[in-house]
Amino acid sequence: MPETTSAGRQARQIDLLVTAMDVVIPVHNEEIDLEPCVRRLHRYLTDSFPYSFRITIADNASVDDTPAVAARLAAELPRVRAVRLEQKGRGRALRTVWSESDAAVLAYMDVDLSTDLAGLFPLVAPLLSGHSEVAIGTRLARGSRVVRGPKREFISRSYNLILRGALGARFSDAQCGFKAIRADVARRLLPLVQDTGWFFDTELLVIAQRAGLRIHEVPVDWVDDPDSRVDVVRTALDDLSGIGRLARALATGRLPISDLRHDLGREPLAPGVPVGLGRQLVRFAAIGVASTLAYLLLYALLRNAVPAQPANLIALLVTAVGNTALNRRVTFGVRGRRGAAGHHAQGLLIFALGLALTSGSLALLGALSSGAVPRLIELAALTAANLAATLLRFLLFRSWVFRAAR
Numbered sequence: 348m349p350e351t352t353s354a355g356r357q358a359r360q361i362d363l364l365v366t367a368m369d370v371v372i373p374v375h376n377e378e379i380d381l382e383p384c385v386r387r388l389h390r391y392l393t394d395s396f397p398y399s400f401r402i403t404i405a406d407n408a409s410v411d412d413t414p415a416v417a418a419r420l421a422a423e424l425p426r427v428r429a430v431r432l433e434q435k436g437r438g439r440a441l442r443t444v445w446s447e448s449d450a451a452v453l454a455y456m457d458v459d460l461s462t463d464l465a466g467l468f469p470l471v472a473p474l475l476s477g478h479s480e481v482a483i484g485t486r487l488a489r490g491s492r493v494v495r496g497p498k499r500e501f502i503s504r505s506y507n508l509i510l511r512g513a514l515g516a517r518f519s520d521a522q523c524g525f526k527a528i529r530a531d532v533a534r535r536l537l538p539l540v541q542d543t544g545w546f547f548d549t550e551l552l553v554i555a556q557r558a559g560l561r562i563h564e565v566p567v568d569w570v571d572d573p574d575s576r577v578d579v580v581r582t583a584l585d586d587l588s589g590i591g592r593l594a595r596a597l598a599t600g601r602l603p604i605s606d607l608r609h610d611l612g613r614e615p616l617a618p619g620v621p622v623g624l625g626r627q628l629v630r631f632a633a634i635g636v637a638s639t640l641a642y643l644l645l646y647a648l649l650r651n652a653v654p655a656q657p658a659n660l661i662a663l664l665v666t667a668v669g670n671t672a673l674n675r676r677v678t679f680g681v682r683g684r685r686g687a688a689g690h691h692a693q694g695l696l697i698f699a700l701g702l703a704l705t706s707g708s709l710a711l712l713g714a715l716s717s718g719a720v721p722r723l724i725e726l727a728a729l730t731a732a733n734l735a736a737t738l739l740r741f742l743l744f745r746s747w748v749f750r751a752a753r
């Protein structure tokens with residue numbers, strides 16, 4: 348039956364015009380495991396993978412016979428090549444090979460082949476079809492089957508919990524050595540990734556997520572390699588250092604996340620519904636509730652000492668400044684000092700509109716009441732006016748103040 352979907356046509360075009368997938372195997376002193384790994388992978392791809400492929404052995408500064416084994420395999424097996432780097436580092440090896448590859452999809456896997464190769468096509472298929480931009484194998488999702496010791500299990504789950512708390516990661520497994528990325532996306536993200544070692548994967552994934560890219564996850568069958576040479580403690584410390592560095596870069600705005608989101612972010616799911624609107628509404632609503640409660644509390648405290656209008660002015664001004672700062676950072680993802688003064692100036696103009704609504708409600712209460720207005724009625728009127736001002740604030744924040752961050 349002929350392929351009629353746009354995804355199928357795109358996949359066929361990719362297969363005809365360029366190498367569909369380049370699988371990189373980064374190695375350092377793997378003279379024993381390298382040959383059986385490459386032969387097994389080559390046999391699997393030749394027999395089962397429906398698109399064109401290349402296997403690239405990326406030797407990073409091996410001092411044993413790994414370079415000789417890689418060269419022999421490249422000479423013997425079609426669509427296998429060997430690349431030699433004089434500096435150590437898995438991240439450095441991946442960046443070098445991926446940056447120079449002409450394939451449509453760039454993948455990598457560890458030389459121990461701990462992950463079942465049956466997961467390879469499900470990993471890259473959404474990238475070839477255009478459905479997703481990044482794909483990862485995950486050992487922590489429902490449906491995964493994993494065999495490994497309790498120490499590694501504890502470290503892996505703890506690390507991913509730290510990522511969720513410190514960097515807001517929404518992907519489930521940052522460390523599984525089974526990942527792929529579309530080449531056009533890699534060309535934009537790789538220059539921003541600083542790590543050259545084991546944190547490379549995590550840094551790339553966090554930047555991709557912040558840019559609004561879709562990260563496809565594939566539950567995998569995974570068997571721990573008891574002969575793994577990874578220094579778990581040293582790697583964990585380096586990863587924690589990387590988390591701190593990346594968190595600072597995101598907080599200070601050194602990473603051009605807004606530009607990436609604008610250039611690489613997905614199109615709206617439906618006409619007239621902007622990308623990210625749902626998440627922004629949830630975050631804005633949470634901040635709005637907190638700001639309203641703080642406003643009412645501050646107003647009630649000030650009302651014991653000053654008249655209603657001055658109390659309203661002070662309470663609204665203080666909470667409006669805090670509201671703008673929180674929405675700038677949390678709702679719209681704008682970090683760093685660049686543009687902050689302008690954003691707060693625009694926020695004060697929006698504050699003036701909110702002040703007009705709340706002050707107007709107090710003035711209306713005074714005009715309608717023949718005597719003193721009960722405090723509860725004052726607070727109820729101010730709450731209603733503040734909710735209207737909050738809705739207006741969201742619309743103006745999104746369409747005016749933080750329009751470039753959408």
